[in-house]
Amino acid sequence: MAADSPVKKRAIATVLGIDYSRDASRYGAFPALKNAALALDNIVRECYPHDALHVVQYSAYAREIWREQLANLNWHERVPGTNLHAALLLAQAILRECPTRGRRIILLSGSEPTAHFERGRSYFAYPPSPVTVRETIRAAQWCAANGTELTAFWVGHGSFKYAKDFYDRFAAEAGVKVIRPSLEPLSNAVMEAYERGRGSGGAA
DSSP, rough: OOOSOOOOOOOOEEEEEEEEEHHHHHTTTTHHHHHHHHHHHHHHHHHOTTTEEEEESSSSSSSEEEGGGGOOOOOOSOOOOHHHHHHHHHHHHHTTOOOOOEEEEEEEEOOOOOOEEEEEEEESSSOOOOOHHHHHHHHHHHHHTTTEEEEEEEEESSSHHHHHHHHHHHHHHHOOEOOOOSSSHHHHHHHHHHHHHHHHTTTO
């Protein structure tokens, strides 16, 4: 693929979830997550201008931000909680409004989920509560059932046992493709995954 020649394939819609939690900063993952998000935004603008890329930042809660805000995104989160559950719910709500057939969610995470969304608020627990784990996996299953392809990059250390147990279940029970790259080549890994997925069922 020529870098200066936009690829003419069916457009796809992607929600990129970036971990903005206290754990992402504590374990040194946030700068790598931000750089990977910027790299993906750049390749979409240059090579896939017809694709839709939405960005969701999540910590105790999740919210959509403009792609133009990525460059100035700095970590200053003080409220505990990594709410993958809220990020998935918001991502799927965004994708429902997209007219394209190919829909994807790419999660950049620095730790295991430690919060879930219930009755309008975020519930935090550490170690991760069984409810948080269950609801996060259910949300991913719901996304997959609606035809959304999910990829999760787990790049932080977190509590290795809790994180590994969760991401093993995330892959086995929800069909999420879990990738654990090191921090330095994260940007390349994310861009390669985007392009591979774009050439498969998501963009067919």
